[in-house]
Amino acid sequence: MDTNALIAVMVALPIASALFLNLLDKKDRTIKILAIITAIVIPIIPLLTPYGSHFFGGYVPLAQNATLAQGLPSLITGTQLFQFHPGIMYVFTSAQQLMVFVLGLITFFAIFTFLNETKRPSGVYAFLMFMGTASVSAILLSDDIFNIFVFFEIAALAQVGIIVASGIKNNYETALKYILLGNIAGPLLLLGIVILLGVTGNVNVTDMIFTFKQGYVDPNSPVILMSLALITFGWLYASGLPPFHTIKSAVYSKALPHGAALLQAFSVFTLVAIGIIILRLFSYNPFTNIAIIGISVIAMILGITMAIVQTDYKRILGYLAVGELGYIGIGLGLGTAFGITAGLFQAVNEAIITSFLFIGFGTVLYKTRTSNTRKLGGMMYVNPRVALLVLLAGLAMAGVPPLNAFQSKLMLIQAAIQSGLPELGIIMILLSIVTFMTFMKAFYTIYMRPKPKELEILDNKIPRSTVISLVALLIICIILGLFPQIATNSLQTLAVGLV
Amino acid sequence: MVVDSQLMSFFTAGSLVVIGIFAALFLDNLIKKIIGLAFLADGVNLFIITMGYKPGGIVYIFLPDMVVSNFAQTASYPLPFALVLTNIVIGASTLAVILGLVIILNKRHGSLSASKILRDKGE
C-alpha cells in the first residue's frame, strides 16, 4: 500500500498551526515563535516528502489492496469498481513538489516581513495567512474535485479575511464585493462539479478520465459541455481572469504588501491547479484550449492596458499581476508539452517576482503611508538600496536576462511559434515591453522625480528582515534565470502527462 | 396527471438559480441581494439532492438483517448527500462573513443600498 502521510502533513500542519495561532490572540512572543517555526517548516516538508500518493483513511483502490482483492469475483475485478478510488486522494509528484515549495517560500517571506513590520503581530492575521496557504496547497495536491471546491471556498474566505485585516481605507467594501461575486461563482463551480458527478458517478479526477476513456459516458454530450463551461467560470473567479480582473486587482490593492504578495501567489497557484484539472478532464475537446487562450489574451490586454492608466501603485501592480496571469494561461492553452512546461514555469516565476514587487513597493507604504503616485517622489534618496532591489524586480517582471522570467517568456514564445501561432508570441513581446514601461512609469514617479513638498517621510527605519526577504527573492530569481532546468525538469513530467 | 417528482425538483432547482442571479443583479438592497445569493446556493443544493434521488430507493445504511444483493440494488448513492451537507456548512459560514461585513458597512454608511455603499470610490 503506497500511502504517504507526509503529503497530508503539507496541508494539515499549516491548518493546525493556524488554529493554535488563532487561540493565542494576545500573546505576542508565542505568536512570533510559533508563526516563524511553522513558516520555516512549511517549505521544508515538500523537499523531504518522497513522491507518491496519499489515500485519506487508508481507502486505497481495490486494485492496490492485495488482501481485499484476493478471491473477488470477475464481476468486480473486470469492471471500473476495481480501479475506483473510494476516498480522497492526494497526488504528489515533482511538479507539485516545486509549486508547494515555492508557495511555502512565499508564505515564509510574507510571515517574516509581517512579523517584523508590525509592532504587535496579530495571531488572527497569521491564522488567515496559514489557512490560505494550506488550502492552496490542498488545491494543488488533491485529485478529488469536490475536495478542491471545499478548499477553494476556504481560500476565498481566508483572502477576504486578509483584506479585512489590512485596515486600509475602503477595505470592507472591497471584501464584501469580492465575497458577493464569489457567492455567484462558487455555487456555479459546484454545479459544474456535481454535473460531472451525476454523469460519471465520481468526484475523483482519475476515475472521471477513466470513465471518459472507456466510453461509459459520451464526453461530447451537452451536459458535460455545460459542466465544462461552469468549471471554467469558477476557474476565472479563483484566478482573477476577466471578468474578475477588476475585483482581483482591487483585492490586491486593499491588502497590506505582505498580504498582497501572498494573495497573488494564491491566485497564481489556484489558476495552475484548476487549469491542470480542466486540461486533464477536457483536453479531448479542442475548444477548451481555444477558450483558455482567448481568455488569457483578453486578460493580458485588459490587465496591462488598465495598469498603465492607474495612479495608485498598488493598483498598478494588481493589474500587472492579473495581466501576467495571461502568460500562464497561454502556456496551458497551447496544449503542447513544451507550452505547458513553459506556462507552469512562468507561474512559478510570476509568483516569486510579483511577491518581490509587492514587498519591495511595500517599503514605500511603510515609510510614507500613502500609495498614491501623484503624492510621491524622491524616494531614491531615502533608501537607494531598496530602490535598486525594486528596479531589479521590475526588470525581472519584464523578462530581462539573466533573471527568471526571461527564460519562461522565451520558452512561451518558442512554444507559441512551434504551435503555429506566432501572433501570440508577438502579443507577448509587445505586452512585455508595455509592462516594463508601466513599471518604469511607477518607478520614476515614486523614486526618481523630485520629492513633492507636502510628502512626509516617516522616521521609522525599514526593517532589516524586509531587505533580507528582498535579497533572498532576488537570489531565487537569478538562480532560476541561470539554471532554468532546476524548475523545468520538475515541471516537465506533469506537462508530458497532460498531453 | 402524474408529474415526475424528480423532474419537477430539477425545475425548482433551476428556477431557484435563475431567481438568485436575477436578485443579485437587479435588486439594490444588500440584504435582498444576499437572499438572492442564498437562493442560488440553495438551488444548487437542491440540484445535488435531486440528482441523488432514486425512485424506490432506501437509505444507504447496511443493517445486519439485509440481503446484500437487495441492498446493492435499492440503496441510493450516498455521495451527493455527503456533498450537500458539506456545501450547507460552507454556505452558512460564508453567509455569516457576508452578513458581518454588511453590519459593519451599515453602521458606517447608515444605508443598505449597494449602489451607495459599493459604488466606485474613484481610487
Place this chain on the structure above:
Amino acid sequence: MSFYDIILKRIRKIQEKAEEEPITNVTASAMLTAELTLIISVLVAVVMVRLIHPVLMIIMIAAVLVIALMAMPIMPRLRREQNDDLNNMMFYVVVALGIIVALFYWGNLNV
C-alpha cells in the same frame, strides 16, 4: 489631414475625457500608450482568425481598424467601464457567464 494630425487631435480629445483628475504629461502619455497598445494587440490577435479563413481575417482586420479609428479614444471609456462599482462588476460577470456557456455549446458543434 495626415495620420499624425488625427492622432494629435485624438490625444487632445483624450485629455478632455480624462477629466476626473488633473491632467499631467504622465496621464496623457499613459492614456495614449494604453490606447495604442490596446488597438495593436487586438489587431495582432485578430490575425489569428486566419486559421479559420484568410478572407475572413482580412475583412475582420479592416473592420477592426475602421472601428478603432472611428471610436479612437477607447481607453477612457474602457476605463470608466471597468470600475469598482459592484453592480457594474456583477453585470459583466453574469454576461461573461452567458458568453462562456454559449461559446462552449457553439464551439463544440463547430470546431
